Amino acid sequence: MGTEHDHHHDHHSHDDHDHSEPPADVALRVKALETLLTRRGYVAAEALDAVVDMFETKVGPRNGARVVARAWTDPAYRQRLLETPTAAIAEFGFINRQGEHMRVVENTPQVHNVVVCTLCSCYPWPVLGLPPVWYKSSAYRSRVVIEPRAVLAEFGLLLPNDVEVRVWDSTAELRYMVLPERPIGTEGMPEDALTSLVTRDSMIGTGVAHAPGQASTR
């Protein structure tokens, strides 16, 4: 039986509801529908290409990293980001779908924040792009609310017992981004260089920002 991780089609018999023809591979089904909708004038291939390109190359966690680095270097901006997050993020031009009502939650030495959507896959697209598969998986969504420390440990993040772990379940149209702590040893680093220390996971809360010199992953 597949899980939400199984992107390869291991289902064979569940899609045979009421059609005499056997169902085709999902890629063929999608292609057939695209062709029909295109011929009929509902969609245009180049518009679909542009949507895909936007999420593959333009909208993604590098946007959020710029916001975080600004907040680390500009106290007035940090204040605006925490108090009026949607407007503060819009200063970069990052304002669009799934970012209409942004909330920014700040990590401190006392509080570590982590974001989930237990009911579906809500995620702040304008600052983080589309979510990774694990964020949408039943494993993450079921477990991070009941055993956040065990989940964070799987990401390599071990938190002391005296740090409060605060989980944000995105049940409405508010979209959450974590403002990670600025790594030590980055005093005097310029905003551009700081941006490269901000990982996607540090803005979800399943990671922390890199220390200077640490290889950038995730």
Add this chain to the structure above:
Amino acid sequence: MNGLHDVGGMHGFGPIEIERDEPVFHERWEGRVFAMALAMGKHFGITLDRSRFLMESVPPYDRVALSYYERWANRLFQVAEMRSIVSASEAAGCRAGVTPEAGGVSATALTKDDVGGLFNTIRSSCRPISAPAVFAIGETVRAKVMNPKGHTRLPRYARGKLGVVIADHGGHVFPDTNALDPPREDPRRLYTVKFAATELWGAESNPRDSVCLDLWEPYLERP
């Protein structure tokens, strides 16, 4: 509805599978499904809440066997048929991998130039409401015990639990009615409520930990 989408607190799904250097779309068709779902929005004319409810209504046996974007693909077929954008026989043809002959052109396609607007259009769920707040920030509230068969955004794991109001966001479209057909926005006040992990899960949780949820006024009551 008490569906398999509402997984908070369930056991048995195993470890988190973290893929390094993960692509945005793993296969080309996933991107096409995603883009078509967005591009067809104006033709489909269904609310986000209705769309979520359709996804939740997939029978659990099917749901567990489908990947995330396979579910999106199925919903694309479902709504296209529901809105008579494709006929039942055309949909069946596409499902068999055969593109049916298209009839007359009936729509204005989204063009490449429209794509920016697709994202920059702000779809706020905020609505002004005149009713004063029933609950105050700092007040202890209880999430109601309720089991609606329709759409709701009150997860099972919070029902019946006590929490503290930490924010008041004013009026927002109410998902439970906005998911109906036809939809009713019926805006209600939205709060953020903080629940202690020990209240939700019992004494084994770290007493410092908490889970915060955004909950509408009709989900809450005075304890």
